[in-house]
Structures are given as structure tokens and as C-alpha cells.
Amino acid sequence: MSATVSKTNPGNFFEDFTVGQVIEHATPRTVTEGDRALYGALYPTRFAVPSSAAFAASVGLDPHPVEDLIAFHIAFGKTVPDISLNAVANLGYAELRFHRPVLPGDTLSTRSEVIGLKQNSNGRSGVVYVRSTASNQRDEVALDWCRWVMVHKRDVDAAAPETVLPDLKKALAAEDLVVPDGLDFSSYDFTAAGEPHRFDDYAVGEKIDHVDGVTFSDAEHMMATRLWQNTAKVHFNTEARPDGNRLIYGGHVISMARALSFNGLANAQLIAAINGGSHVAPAFAGDTVYAWSEVLDKAELSGLSGAGDSIGALRLRLVATKGRDESMTLRNDDPSTSSGTGGYQDGVLLDLDYWALIPR
Template sequence: MSTTQGSKTWAGNFFEDFTVGQVIEHATPRTVTEGDRALYGALYPTRFALPSSAAFAASVGLDQHPVEELIGFHIAFGKTVPDISLNAVANLGYAELRFHRPVVPGDTLATRSEVIGLKENSNGKSGVVYVRSTATDQRGDVALDWARWVMVHKRDHAAAAPETVLPELAPAVAAADLIVPDGLDFSSYDFAAAGEPHRLGDYAVGEKIDHVDGVTLSDAEHMMATRLWQNTAKVHFNTEARPDGNRLIYGGHIISMARALSFNGLANAQLIAAINAGAHTSPAFAGDTVYAWSEVLDSAETAAPGVGALRLRLVATRGRDTSMTLRNEDGKYAEGVLLDLDYWALVPR
């Protein structure tokens, strides 16, 4: 554990402070409010009917009006930052993320993490920390859980490297393991209210969808968003935290922006059930204009009435890429790709 010498302040963990098997109970549980819903809508151009309309949510069988799944994710993720990634170079990716139940205003989320892997980088100045985090509500029920890996600075570059441990992570959450919210019923789905007529069967594997619209990023908005989730990572706020003097935009801000932009073409992808994998492939900064496109990877039916699942690749780009190219011939991500997110969404069938 790292503290500032001679004081009671907290400097955050550095790479050499982590050990495989270490369990961290993160401070400051956070209660979700309607204010989170309102601010989320102000920050991102989201228009999905289910989190926007209590009446729509009730019409598809949900007793309470949930907030967007990514609000729960950002809050739960933010709890981990002071202990896991306060001294991060960058958050690198996600895997095995499942939403166990909708988060509603009044829920209080608390998060704990277990270190499941470590690998020092060849430069000896930083290393990658793998953690599995679980967010529970005020009843102790799991709201969501996920794995992520983050590159963290070393405090002492001469500190011995730990034994390398790389966790085995599933390439995707199986369709059979998706959790459908209790009572969800799309059999009387209101397509007019949702904004588009497209059902599960209207999407073909391999189909790509250009979401058309773009949003130019600003420092004020991304810092407000990141503060909203109580994410304290220095690189998002402090121009002295990076050699280039730029504030790095929180990767979750890009995820939410791309998800909101995906409404145009995927308006009926009402609920995110799982995130299979995610990679922040390039840094984003104020002044960048973000666009998004999606590729259909798979589809499945669920046992819930009228409910299907689409597996989608959501790609955020700096500038619009009408060719929708993910990787170059050499296998590397194409220039301008900011985010590669593989997720399952619940849609009407």
C-alpha cells in the first residue's frame, strides 16, 4: 500500500504493490439517482426508449425504470480507480462482463476486486495488472462483474519483476449464459415508440452499420463525466500527469459516446446483457470528433417472450470511416480506431 511519506494522504498503488490473489474492498459505495440518468443524457446523445421512458420500461415487463447499463458500469468501475488505476498509464481492455440485473435509482453499488494476473513490461518502468471486479447492491446481490487489465507505473524502476501470471479469459460470454431481466417481455414491443422497425431477424451476421453521426469531444464534458463516476485517475484531469500535457479522455466516455451514437441503426438494442471483450486501441483527446459503426457478429434467441440477442462489434473512430475498416492488412488496428467493443444486446425478435 502506498502513502505519502509523513502524511495520511493516499498516493495510490503502483505496479509492485500488487500480488496475485490480493482482494481489495473499494471505498465509497455510491447510490444511483435520477440525477445520474439526467446527466448521462446531457453528456451523451442517447435515445434508447427503455432507459428514457418509464412507461416503455413498464410496457416490456419491468417493474422499475432502470438506468442505462453503462451508468452502473461507470459507477462500479470508478470505485476501483483509487486502488487499481490511480497511477495508470492507460486502461487496456475488458472481458467477461455480465450485467446480472438492471440498476435502478435508489440502488447503492459497492465494488471489490481480486488481482488475477501480473506482467511487468519489458521497459521495467510499468506493468499490466489484471483484476476481476464485482459490484453488489444494497441487498448484497451482484449487479455486474467483469475482468479488466490496466498498465500501471512502477514506483521504483529497480524493483524486482513479479512472476508473470496471465489469466485465462473467455473470448466471449456464451449466449446461453446471458442473464435476461426478470419479467422482460418484448412480445408487445412498441416499435413506433422505440424509433425503428428492425427485429432480430432483420440483422445478418457480417452486416456492417454506419451510425452516421459524430460528436466532437471537449475537456469540460469528459472531465464532468469522469467526476460523475468518482473516477480519480490523474491522467484525465491533470495536465502534468502526461508528458504531452494533454488530458487523456476516460475510455468509458468513448464507450458511452459510441453506444449512444449506435442508436441510429440499432435503436432496438435496448439492453446490454454482456461485454465479451473491449480494447481502447488509441488515446482520445479534446477536439477529436468521434464516430461509430457496428458489425453483427452473431444472434441468438432467449427463453424470454419476444426477446432475442445480438452480438455486436461496436467500433469508435476519430473521424468518420465510411469504409468501416477495423484492421489493416498487417493485422494492426486501422488509423483512427479508438475503441473495439464486442457485446451482446437484447432486442425484439
């Protein structure tokens, strides 16, 4: 009998974490066809694999997987109450890999291992590094990733832990990528998919303006973020920020930009990995978001799967901007501006680095 104990979750503070600690996050979540439909209502996605069971089957994916980012958002959302409820800042993520497609009926659970700690010199907070792994009901890994957040200390007098910094890759190599079992692009229908461009049609350094824009609304980003059971209060509560705005979840911007990138990257069907991302500026309802991409690298994946030479990978920079930037400029070279030389160009919201699978 402990009725006097507070029943609500205060989240973890910096001194609650130890290197090697494993946290099993709450609330397993079953993915359904309802998630697919809502994703399609919230983002203008038209990629043929998640849109069509028949198309997915024609490239070896049967039953019909959902959009990769659905799995990511659900898996990520589970970590929020334990890892970042008391976060000062979400600093970054790396080495995200999709290990297998997620199917309707799959139940995802996430666990995190603390892989690094570094107290800040001010003694009031510290950086926590975790590797999180989302698995299905058969304990098969669906995706994993590393993430680091700055977290408040509960007690500024608590002793600093030994500093441990994990060795994280700036980008995964092509040979680190996992090609889904059975995926085979050798009878790929480019007409049905919407564009003729294949692996060989893209060149490293090429930039693509995805043209279309979407204006955000509060109801939509709240519904998306809630769907992933993400509980960070700034997304839902006008009383949580001095300006009275509801901050749009960074993952909402990722999904919107990825969906917009269909126009020019229609055949970049599956996300294999995310190397990292910067959420450069906050986004709010009323902002109109556009996207452009840059091809950072290319890799033939022969030998990585049983699909022979049908699959290639593009490493892409996906940039979301507030207002369209036809010049597709990432960095500001004008030293007289507020952001200064080398900072991100005004209007950049997101700079995401990922690997996509595309027919060769």
C-alpha cells in the same frame, strides 16, 4: 497518533498485489434520477428503456432502470484509486456481465480480487489481473468483469511473484448472458422505440453506419468522468500531459458511440455483456466522433428466461472513429502506412465487442 504518516493515497504498486487478495474499493455511490438526466445531457441516447419509465414498464422493467453504462462507469471508477493509479497502461478487459438492472436509489460498491500476476521481463513493472464485482446495498451483484493493467513497481529490486495467468474468455457465450428478471419483449412497441428492425432483421457480417457525429468538448468529458468519481488525473489536468491536452476517458468514447448507435440499432435496448474492447487511439476535445457497428454473432435466448421466445441477443462490434468512415474499415491493409498491415485503420478510436438484447 501518526501525524507524520502521509495522509494521501499513493495507490498500489505491482509488488502490493498478491493472487487471491481482495480489495474493497472506497466510496459507495447512490445512483439517482440526476444521473439519468446528466447521462442524457452528455450523450445523445434515445434508447426507449432508459428514456421512458412507461416503456420500461411495458417490457417488464418497473421501477425504471438507468442506462447500463451508468452502472459500469460508476463501478469501474471505484477501482481506479486502488488498481490503476500507478498504471503504465490499461491493457484490456473481458467477461463483463450485467446481472441485474440498476435502479435510482441503488447504492453501488465495488470489490476486486487479484486473479493473476506477471512481472515484465524488464523488472520494472508487471501486469495485474483482477476480477471486479459491483454490488448494490442488498449485496446483489449488479455487474462483474475482469481487467488487466500494467503497473509500476515501487522498488525494482522487489522479488518477482510467481506468474499466474487467468483463463479469460475471448467472448462470453450466449448461455453465459443474464436476462434481467421480468424482461419480456412480447408486447414491444417498435413505433415508440423508433425503428422496426428486430432480431431477425440483422445478419451476421452486416455493418451499419450510424451516420451522426458529435464533436467533443472538455467541459462535457470532465463532467462525465467526474460523475463516475473516476480520479485519473490525465482527464482533468492540463498540466498532467506534455501536450497540455486533457485525455478523454475511454468510457466517454464508449458511451458516445453507444448512443450514436441508436440510429440503426434502436432496439438493441440493453447491454448484456461486454466481451472486450480496445481503446485504439486517444481522443481529445475538438475531435468529431462517429460510429459504425458490425454484427458478429446472433443467439436466440429461448430458455434463458421466463420471457419465452421474445428476446434475442446480438453480438456487436462497435467502432468509434475520429471523422466518418463510410467504408467502415477496421483494419489497414496498406503496408506502406505508418500503422502497417493489419493494424487498426487510421481514425479508429475504439473497437468494442458486446452482447445486446433485442426483441425477436
